[in-house]
Amino acid sequence: MAWWKAWVEQEGIAVKGSSHFNLDPDAETLYKAMKGIGTNEQAITDILTKRSNVQRQEIAKSFKAQFGKDLTETLKSELSGNFERLMVALMYPPYRYEAKEMYDAMKGLGTKEGVIIEILASRTKNQLREIMKAYEEDFGSKLEEDIQADTSGYLERILVCLLQGSRDDVSGFVDPALALQDAQDLFAAGEKIHGTDEMKFITILTTRSATHLMRVFEEYEKIANKSIEDSIKSETHGSLEEVMLTVVKCTQNLHSYFAERLYYAMKGAGTRDGTLIRNIVSRSEIDLNLIKGQFKKMYGQSLSSKIAEDTSGDYRNALLNLVGSEL
Template sequence: MAWWKAWIEQKGVSVKSSPHFNPDPDAETLYKAMKGIGTNEQAIIDVLTQRSNAQRQQIAKSFKAQFGKDLTETLKSELSSNFERLIIALMYPPYGYEAKELYDAMKGLGTREGVIIEILASRTKNQLQEIMKAYEEDYGSSLEEDIQADTSGYLERILVCLLQGSRDDLCGFVDPGLALQDAQCLRNMRKSPARALRTASRVRPTAHWRRPCSQWGAGTHDGTLIRNIVSRSEIDLNFIKCQFKEMYGKTLSSMIMEDTSSDYKNALLNLVGSDP
């Protein structure tokens, strides 16, 4: 059973580790791409979208060791707009990125409930434990307590139950009907966070058939697009692409080409990979 699960997981991955990887020349390439006047965005795309997250972390360490600078901060100073958001998202450790998204959804005035629902209702118990650990390490507070402070009523109770591991991880079971509802629900998340919660709370944690963007044609939700592509690229994005095409009659890459542009578009297409 273990080999079968590993094979399935590998089939779903759109971004794999680069063979014969060496972080030092990659770090040097990134340094040269940002040195002096102007930035070689394509060089940044070629390196960071074609390496696994673990490899990106090694590149960041090499960059610091060779040039005495923090790679993420250097990228922030050189890039802008959605392209910057995407590239910086790639530089977070997986659970650190999701912790950041949850923190950003709760800080300041108002709470972006849809983001919280999307993340917490679609992760396994072990993943949620790692996210909670990263959240406390990065922000010095309890994710559960912060959610309790920012939500109330039925929504609060459901989210706290999810964090406490009250739902079973029924690994290997996918209910196509619930998965379809989940993808449609994410599409309409802006209209009804409550409906998103009702649907996502019934979906098995392994049924990640998500549409990585909502409301195509009515203005792309870049935050949702970035979050889902980055977080699923090393898990099951290839499966999501197949479900996307079946549901909407177009490939995910074709929609990205229509709704995004420039370096942002090129980086997204690299992460998504070839069409199913």
């Protein structure tokens, strides 16, 4: 069924780039759009949201060769607000972008733990390896050491365990006896005792494959008469609860998890634009179309209609271009 997997992966990609790609004219159009007084935001949107990331990197090289300027820095100087933030995000190679998001989440006062949790719990071990490499190259320090410096206790431990990439994300093999044992161990570490053995939860959630964990969660519900999510909510709190629940959600349905992230980024007063931008940009060439399908199923409206309601101007137009049409 390799052909089916490849077809699904291809169908998930929302931004496939231009089939008639010509980098030099694209670079020239961008230069003219930002030259002199005023900026042609529509021209910038039309090019950067309709090219793949690889194509954008080629355009940046042509821009530098033709005009002697760094395209990303030019965008920063000519644009502003969320539109600038989105266009600049599109210019980063994927792993460098995610490394930057991790760095930004930890620098300065306070830590945006939600960003770190989202990235570490939802990426494959190969993706995490590339993010760590990009982080060290771009910021001169090890991601693991920075996480350890910025967090503490069980939260630090589970984040470091996730970063190790010990989970088997390829094999679909499940050992029923081990799954039952894991479920019994989780029950013994939480519901069965006064207090919680957090390390038992951390070890199982961060080292078992998704297919194995799905079986563990089924067995757990039979033993505990409640879902693993309900037990995590009653046994933990704060950021540790958030990261454990995120691992469970990503295990059960990764596309539903991202649909939920996008929905809550736009729910209520104000829009959490960082979350909105990061998830649309980072999933646009992976599985954004599949996330769109889950969004419609879960919330009864299309992702594009929700974006149209909650954003405005050039920023909205660019987001809608990336999301693409929805039937």
